[in-house]
Amino acid sequence: MPVGLLALGTYVPDKVLTNEDLARFLDTSDEWITTRTGIKERRVAEQNQFAYDLAERAVLDLVARHGEGALADVDLVIVATNAPDAFFPNTAALIQNRFGLKAAGYDLLAGCPGWIYALAQAVGQVEAGLARKALVIGSEVLTKITDWRDRSTAVLFGDGAGAAVVGPVPDGYGFRSFVLGADGSGGAALHMGALANTLPDGTRMSNKIFMNGREVFKFAVRVMDTATLEAIEKAGLEKADIRLFVPHQANLRIVDAARERLGLDWEQVVVNLHKYGNTSTASIPIALKEALDGGRIRDGDHLLFVSFGAGLTWAAAVLTWYGGGA
Ligand SMILES: CC(C)(COP(=O)(O)OP(=O)(O)OC[C@H]1O[C@@H](n2cnc3c(N)ncnc32)[C@H](O)[C@@H]1OP(=O)(O)O)[C@@H](O)C(=O)NCCC(=O)NCCS
Numbered sequence: 001m002p003v004g005l006l007a008l009g010t011y012v013p014d015k016v017l018t019n020e021d022l023a024r025f026l027d028t029s030d031e032w033i034t035t036r037t038g039i040k041e042r043r044v045a046e047q048n049q050f051a052y053d054l055a056e057r058a059v060l061d062l063v064a065r066h067g068e069g070a071l072a073d074v075d076l077v078i079v080a081t082n083a084p085d086a087f088f089p090n091t092a093a094l095i096q097n098r099f100g101l102k103a104a105g106y107d108l109l110a111g112c113p114g115w116i117y118a119l120a121q122a123v124g125q126v127e128a129g130l131a132r133k134a135l136v137i138g139s140e141v142l143t144k145i146t147d148w149r150d151r152s153t154a155v156l157f158g159d160g161a162g163a164a165v166v167g168p169v170p171d172g173y174g175f176r177s178f179v180l181g182a183d184g185s186g187g188a189a190l191h192m193g194a195l196a197n198t199l200p201d202g203t204r205m206s207n208k209i210f211m212n213g214r215e216v217f218k219f220a221v222r223v224m225d226t227a228t229l230e231a232i233e234k235a236g237l238e239k240a241d242i243r244l245f246v247p248h249q250a251n252l253r254i255v256d257a258a259r260e261r262l263g264l265d266w267e268q269v270v271v272n273l274h275k276y277g278n279t280s281t282a283s284i285p286i287a288l289k290e291a292l293d294g295g296r297i298r299d300g301d302h303l304l305f306v307s308f309g310a311g312l313t314w315a316a317a318v319l320t321w322y323g324g325g326a
């Protein structure tokens with residue numbers, strides 16, 4: 001039984017922080033940020049908005065688009081987040097309660113690829129008969145864990161959330177492949193400590209987002225290339241079969257490198273990082289919904305997702321779009 005996406009909803013906070021706003025308190029400029037990253041502005045959650053609140057709004061958007069019925073039969077909730085409200089209770093359990101679902105729920109922490117990791121788990125559980133439908137959410141308030149004195153990271157991140165219902169779709173549609181990977185030897189390159197002071201390799205951890213940008217950049221370009229090609233091959237397709245590429249929205253130069261290796265035109269690539277920056281686990285569902293609303297996705301199109309991030313981790317997936325669902 002094929003499993004695909006049946007419904008989609010997203011949310012970004014109203015408050016906009018532009019590059020010019022950042023240049024007022026950081027030694028940076030719109031010119032530097034735009035040429036190095038492609039980002040022009042990002043959204044910032046209100047003081048009293050956290051990952052749960054953004055996730056809730058994304059699910060409300062999903063329900064507004066698809067009706068209450070979209071949540072019927074959802075018996076599993078997975079929330080991918082790198083900035084949870086609490087160690088426990090998990091965000092997914094709070095969402096289960098908010099929407100009155102009879103469902104299992106857990107959070108998943110796997111860097112920016114967390115939403116694809118969560119999709120893979122949801123698809124696997126539906127295929128195995130462990131779940132009927134799953135609500136898979138990516139929700140981030142990275143601006144709350146940003147070091148606002150560090151210009152090399154503060155300019156990159158934004159807040160947002162995306163939610164999707166994963167469930168059975170007709171033959172010929174649905175997820176065709178997943179590629180998931182992790183390499184903890186690079187863990188120090190992108191970290192934020194919690195209880196421990198150091199990583200196993202002795203690295204003293206920061207209590208805000210710390211990143212070695214150059215190292216992550218090189219890693220990202222490498223895995224975006226290998227993971228996408230592997231996902232296409234596993235799906236039994238060729239590069240030329242991919243209709244739309246929906247990459248993690250971290251940096252335009254990284255997206256461009258992947259686009260070139262895949263031999264795609266810009267019209268086949270979804271880019272919205274200039275508006276939202278890097279929203280981590282939420283970046284792909286937000287980009288996907290924009291493409292859908294913009295009429296860029298048709299029934300039967302083969303879509304390619306790819307992401308990379310803290311861990312270090314990476315993930316890619318190929319999905320044949322079912323137009324009768326979302
Ligand atoms: C962060 C990133 C944009 C930096 O770009 P870069 O071209 O690698 O730049 P460097 O880090 O080499 O820094 C070049 C110079 O710009 C400076 N710089 C860094 N951030 C700056 C900013 N916001 N404004 C102005 N100058 C800045 C550096 O201090 C450095 O100055 P120096 O040459 O005097 O030492 C880039 O490395 C990147 O995007 N990496 C991947 C990050 C990512 O996607 N992370 C998300 C993972 S999910």
